[in-house]
Amino acid sequence: MSTYTEKVLKMVKKRNPGEAEFHQAVEEVFESLDPVFERHPVYEEHGILERLVEPERQIIFRVPWVDDEGNTKVNRGFRVEYNSALGPYKGGLRFHPSVNVGIVKFLGFEQIFKNALTGRPIGGGKGGSDFDPKGKSDAEVMRFCQSFMTELSRHIGFQTDVPAGDIGVGGREIGYLFGQYKRIKNKYEAGVLTGKGLDWGGSLVRTEATGYGLVYILEEMLKDNKISLNNQKVVISGSGNVAIYAAEKITQLGANVIAMSDSSGYLYHEKGIDLELVKEIKEVNRGRIKEYLQKYPDAEYCDKCTDIWSIKCDVALPCATQNEMDADAAQQLIDNGVIAVGEGANMPLTPEAIKLVKDNDLFYIPGKAANAGGVATSAIEMTQNAMFDDWTFDKVDQKLKSIMVNIYDDASAVAEEYGMEDDLVAGANIAGFLKVANAMIDQGVV
Numbered sequence: 001m002s003t004y005t006e007k008v009l010k011m012v013k014k015r016n017p018g019e020a021e022f023h024q025a026v027e028e029v030f031e032s033l034d035p036v037f038e039r040h041p042v043y044e045e046h047g048i049l050e051r052l053v054e055p056e057r058q059i060i061f062r063v064p065w066v067d068d069e070g071n072t073k074v075n076r077g078f079r080v081e082y083n084s085a086l087g088p089y090k091g092g093l094r095f096h097p098s099v100n101v102g103i104v105k106f107l108g109f110e111q112i113f114k115n116a117l118t119g120r121p122i123g124g125g126k127g128g129s130d131f132d133p134k135g136k137s138d139a140e141v142m143r144f145c146q147s148f149m150t151e152l153s154r155h156i157g158f159q160t161d162v163p164a165g166d167i168g169v170g171g172r173e174i175g176y177l178f179g180q181y182k183r184i185k186n187k188y189e190a191g192v193l194t195g196k197g198l199d200w201g202g203s204l205v206r207t208e209a210t211g212y213g214l215v216y217i218l219e220e221m222l223k224d225n226k227i228s229l230n231n232q233k234v235v236i237s238g239s240g241n242v243a244i245y246a247a248e249k250i251t252q253l254g255a256n257v258i259a260m261s262d263s264s265g266y267l268y269h270e271k272g273i274d275l276e277l278v279k280e281i282k283e284v285n286r287g288r289i290k291e292y293l294q295k296y297p298d299a300e301y302c303d304k305c306t307d308i309w310s311i312k313c314d315v316a317l318p319c320a321t322q323n324e325m326d327a328d329a330a331q332q333l334i335d336n337g338v339i340a341v342g343e344g345a346n347m348p349l350t351p352e353a354i355k356l357v358k359d360n361d362l363f364y365i366p367g368k369a370a371n372a373g374g375v376a377t378s379a380i381e382m383t384q385n386a387m388f389d390d391w392t393f394d395k396v397d398q399k400l401k402s403i404m405v406n407i408y409d410d411a412s413a414v415a416e417e418y419g420m421e422d423d424l425v426a427g428a429n430i431a432g433f434l435k436v437a438n439a440m441i442d443q444g445v446v
């Protein structure tokens with residue numbers, strides 16, 4: 001690393017103790033940027049890194065609510081409004097017991113570059129709570145969301161900060177959050193949240209967008225190398241929003257998804273997973289993936305197992321959570337002949353896993369590029385809201401596809417320009433950085 005990136009990284013670690021995931025995300029971006037600072041001292045002169053790593057605003061708040069038995073509960077709410085150089089802060093809300101300020105900052109930091117890559121006018125932010133929606137009734141989730149929004153509503157707006165979903169936050173939660181926002185503000189401000197219901201301001205394709213986008217960019221990268229997805233064996237971790245729609249699109253393109261998981265274990269079905277059943281179990285019934293065996297006793301379920309990457313496959317799509325693939329897992333995939341890894345989740349590979357995947361010349365698409373289709377389609381939802389319009393499935397899907405192809409072209413071209421051909425990590429980090437950094441210079445020291 002250059003003295004500039006080293007100096008700022010040291011400062012980040014000292015100033016933000018204990019935030020391991022945040023340090024990891026910053027380091028991963030910084031590692032790509034040295035060639036930029038060598039060529040263009042202007043960024044250092046303007047203190048771009050020092051400003052980039054410090055969120056413009058961080059909000060932490062109490063979220064009190066009452067459970068169905070009448071007990072008072074208190075969770076912690078977060079919103080990190082990271083960078084608004086390119087547009088209003090934009091990024092999801094995560095409800096999971098592991099959420100803390102370091103997690104929200106790592107996600108918010110990555111979101112800045114991801115959003116820049118989409119080419120849409122959106123800044124970066126992220127939020128959430130350590131609330132666990134699992135096992136809660138709809139009424140409890142509603143009361144929690146209402147309390148969360150009562151505070152959050154002071155800080156967001158369609159031109160200020162536009163949250164959406166992430167782990168533990170889907171259509172149900174966005175509905176409750178939107179209802180409370182509308183009630184507090186006495187305004188139907190559709191563009192304040194994305195991922196809304198289709199009858200009240202939501203966009204077609206937003207539900208599918210992250211998973212579809214992941215497969216579109218993977219398809220493009222493989223096509224560029226004359227490889228087809230047809231008949232490829234695919235392992236996907238998770239069985240949530242991103243995992244399900246990645247599985248749907250890749251199946252439509254002729255691949256065979258043989259394993260998926262949830263936080264309790266993984267499912268292996270050699271002849272191919274019945275995705276409609278997974279949807280029913282996870283989306284409709286909010287159940288556990290092991291229930292799949294009730295209909296398919298020939299499938300295998302490994303309870304409490306996290307070694308889904310030991311299954312032999314051609315394509316691995318981590319779509320659950322951060323650091324879910326470590327060096328051992330990556331090595332197993334490589335030993336088993338995997339050809340491509342695409343990150344549906346945010347930062348699913350540890351730094352050691354990334355090194356292995358790169359050293360072994362796999363086709364590897366980092367999360368900032370690979371999962372940008374979700375937020376890109378959120379921006380398309382905001383466009384429709386601003387126009388009081390709603391577009392057809394096909395129109396939004398085509399736009400999503402062209403954005404993913406552009407991201408691939410952009411990141412590849414920038415990687416080549418900086419002498420790191422085919423390195424999409426460097427390409428995505430540098431391409432995203434340049435857009436944000438140039439806007440920050442234009443806008444002065446703010």
Ligand code: NDP
Binds near residue numbers: 166167238322346
């Ligand atoms: P969901 O809540 O819909 O699904 C998450 C899935 O991952 C579930 O199957 C869940 O298991 C599993 N999972 C979550 N946390 C863990 C954990 N700590 N250990 C093991 N398994 C876990 O979330 P999404 O599909 O929306 O998000 C998945 C990933 O994709 C996240 O990294 C998110 O940040 C990223 N992402 C999401 C986007 C979106 O638009 N939703 C956009 C871009 C990235 P269980 O069912 O047991 O909870």
Ligand code: 2IT
Binds near residue numbers: 091093163166376
């Ligand atoms: O990580 C992500 O990009 C998301 N969770 C989606 C964010 C959004 O605003 O749609």
